[in-house]
Amino acid sequence: MSTQRFKRRGLLSAGLIIGLISFGSCSSDSGSPTTVGSGDSSAAKPRIALIMKSLANEFFSTMAEGAEAHQSAHANQYDLVVNGIKDERDLSRQVALVEEMVASGVDAIVIAPADSKALVPALRRAKAAGIVVVNIDNQLDQDVLKQENVTIPFVGPDNLAGARKVGDFLGNELEGSDRKVAVLEGIRTSFNAQQRLKGFEASMAEAGIEIVDSQSAEWEMSKANTIASSMLSEHPEISAILAANDSMALGAIAAVKSAGLSDKVKIVGFDNITAIQAAIKEGKVLATADQHGDQLAVFGIEVALNELAGEAAGDDIETPVDLVTKQTLSAK
Amino acid sequence: MESRKDHAGFVLRVRFVKQSKWLQIGIQYGGLIAVLALLIAVFSACSKNFLQPATLLTIANQIPDLTFLAVGMTLVLIVGGIDLSVGSLLALSSAILGVLMANYGWPIWAAFGIAMLVAGLCGTINGAISVGWGIPSFIVTLGMLEIARGATKVVTSSQSVYIGSQVEWFGQPIASLRLSPAFLIAVLAVIVGQFVLTRTVFGRYCVAIGTNKEAVRMSGIRATPYAIAVFAISGLMCGMAGLAQTSRLSTADPNGAVGIELAAIAACVIGGTSLMGGRGSVVSSFIGVLIIQVLQTGLAQIGVSDANKQIITGSVIVLAVLLDALRNRLSHRS
Amino acid sequence: MTAPPLLQTKSLTKRYGSVNVLSDVTMHARDGEIHALVGANGAGKSTLCKIISGLVPASGGTMKFDGNDYRPENKQSSESVGIQIVQQELNLIGTLSVAENLFLTRLPNRGGVLRGRDLHHQARAVLDRFGLTAIETHTAVESLGVGHQQMVEIATALARDCRLLILDEPTAALTGRESQQLFEHLRRLRDEGVGIIYISHRLDEVASLSDRITILRDGRFVETRDTASMTTDEMIALMSGEEAAGQIAEHQTYRRDEIAMRVRQITSGFVNDVSFDVRRGERFGITGLIGSGRTELLRAIFGADVATAGEVELTDVKDGQLFSHPADAVAAGLAMVTEDRKQNGLLLSQSIITNTTLCSLRPQFSRGGLLRIGDEERIASSMVTNLETHCEHIDQSVGTLSGGNQQKIAIAKWLVHDAEVFLFDEPTRGIDVAARRRIYRLIESLAKNDKACVIVSSDLEELLETCDAIAVMCDGKMVETFQRDKWSREKIMQASFSGYVS
The missing domain is CATH 3.40.50.2300 (Response regulator)
Incomplete structure (x- = not known):
């Protein structure tokens, strides 16, 4: 009798797992509107991976929202996958994300690196795999870039x-x-x-x-x-x-x-x-x-799109940084 | 009288026939492999890029550090302890490796030797204090967590240390195999760990100590050195994990591996290792590691939002453990 | 028989998987009687009682209590109709005080705040009524000896109002005097109209205490009879399904002159200046009241507790010494089967193989640190066969065995290891007659092979039957040693109480 009850409970929990995962994938479809799941990613329409730092940080979530808004306005031009890490220090996970995105065959990676040195080798390998890489927000270390013999355009504020x-x-x-x-x-x-x-x-x-x-x-x-x-x-x-x-x-x-x-x-x-x-x-x-965070990722994506369209990799682009004080706020 | 004895002897002999090996393996690992297969099936359905060699090999090359830690953690949990310091010890050995190679120009083997020495020593200190003095390992290793993290920052001056290609080869795939040396050695560590656990006196004593320390003592066995050795092994595994992570990142990161101890413990518990000691399997812990990594990679590929990622990961961990508990009860009943 | 019996079971059955541990048991118990339930280990006595008290659900069958259908879902529902059970395993919470344990489910309180004075006052009354005047109500239960814990456990059940009281092996850890107190109390309850179901392996107890006896064998009901109409031999015959052969064999001594172990002036905690010699082939019994220091003495000899003074000298090791760790004692040729096999004798969740070979892994079952699993399996199987251990297979965890079979494993591990001097602490506590006989034979064969055996037991009959000499401990001292031809029960009892009179 009780054995049966356990079997039933086992089935129930197996069902729960499936349910949860499909809930997860569904919510991803609705949450970030364009993902791999959208199936129609033809060769003409590139897929761009945006790899952020912690999305729990308002600065980066604003950045991600800006990028998603830009994508839905240009849905016919490209698909977007957004991923972040748990906290700013989890750079091992961020390297893993780069590798996973390479494995899943994206066309470009736009990344806000959690560490200016540690990400360079992974990004070099991504470039070697033929993927366009654009660095935003936190500039990669120039010495390490030189040592690894790789150039990655930086789009971001000074x-x-x-x-x-x-x-x-x-x-x-x-x-x-x-x-x-x-x-x-x-x-x-x-x-x-x-x-x-x-x-x-x-x-x-x-x-x-x-x-x-x-x-x-x-x-x-x-x-x-x-x-x-x-x-x-x-x-x-x-x-x-x-x-x-x-x-x-x-x-x-x-x-x-x-x-x-x-x-x-x-x-x-x-x-x-x-x-x-x-x-x-x-x-x-x-x-x-x-530093106009909401536009930062968008600048990066635009640089990536240009390069995908066949333009030569550009130089670093400096985005504006403005001073905010009581006066500037009341002026708005 | 004589015939009765014969009869009894016969009955006894028939009853002693052991369960077949394959049936045992099926019972032991069946539930876990089912969970893993289920996850892979779900992700394959959601993303056509998932069930590809590229993705699976990526997963394989990402798990060595967690695998090393899980091997050590399994042993520690089996003797009835816990080691919270593994994340910090990983970072410390990585830092020593990085600083000696990048700043002092040491060759990798020498730097790695020193890193292993320090990690092993820290593990031994964990063991000596917690086992030797009878202080809960939870609190001793929590102290070591802070100490080692602080030492890491001292060693690196809180700067991440870029090393470059001298160390990269260990974490990058060998062209012909598409698997990294780190992965191969991690798998070897799992096999050796399982062998030690089930086929050596040392492993048997570990299980016995975790089951009932006092009974072991009253059996005329000095348990203390064995229990301390287990913590030392956990330390050495942190050293290995440090090398694996450093080579994957080409960088020693003083802030790295924060909180990884919980992932290691989760992998062990998903694999059916008891937090109370006396029960566990290194191979099962490894499957636990695979479950965690498959989940992480799969969710990233689908691009699930960060908040949902955490909810799903947490749920799957709890459900995997629940499923294992149910499997246990069922197999006890039948 | 106009009124319905107090409790009636009809075709009760309990299955675990495909194993029937109880099949088709129909019996009844009346109010105002002490109803003994006897049978070998694994006969289903404990399972039957657990079903009656709602601890496990029946797989089939029905029960009536006081004429009404009775189907307990848990312990609370059985308690609500007035059924109390005292189980073999202690159910006390070690860190709480005696008083708190006594009233755990109904602590006197006002709005959730404990009323300590009321609590201890009421607890005192309960303990006094039961003759436990020596136990402090503030003491933490874990600091009491096992015997006293058992008494507190029984007192806990008796403190509640009940109509049917079930006692599962209550006297296993009690001394004769404590048992007698308990029996008096039980008779008083019976006369007040309470029904009592009493499980015991001690057939002499059953014969003197009970009114009727129900015998179970292999999970089946055999017979219920008036106690007066049955001898203990008949009980054994019904339990085992065969006529009891003249079980008490003629005692034969294997004692030789050579001394195997010399114990000199051991002082350890409560144990005070104890000296004695054990010869090769000798079976040396130690008895005494609970708390007289018997277990503590063995532990000090074995190095489990560090003695403050004295020395132990074994023939193979020239100089006398004090062992500071059991490992030293084992290396010198000692072995100890502990009193509490669950606490420190066995690895309950581990297999029969693991337990059997644990002591001897290094010397016998490994080469270069690697286990020789084939050898382990072979030896464990042969031990199981030799000791007639009942089990499914040798991979089975020891915790799933019955008490007697667990004890066989606890002894087997030392037989595999081998030693010159075997210390047995309560070797037959809580195990059935057949297993007990097997263990006596085992000790005898050890003696035959020139091994010295020291046997501590609360069961005087056991020592009288097996030993060549019996020493009596009282209040931490060894007061007297009797040889087989010179002892008598009276003399031994007198010696046991010698420290407490005058």
């Missing part, structure tokens, strides 16, 4: 210049002679983090402001909160915190508030995410930089 814009704006706002600031860095292995740090350092040096503390909060809000709090208790004299992205800036706001220094310590960020705009309007954050 993070160093963007960070300088933010840093210069802050430098003008800070008054007095003995000015000290602290920096919240991104993950140190990331090229963007390095570029933004360089930009901040350059502006501070020019304005004659001392950086008394600089630590990595690994792009994360809660970690930034912890680190900013300890910075404030260690260096109560600092008058500003420069965060390498907006999430960390938001973490710093809370730290400044709980230290009771809201009036004294100014904060700047980078990326212009939705949440930061409210903070800027309220004056809690002084400025951020907008």
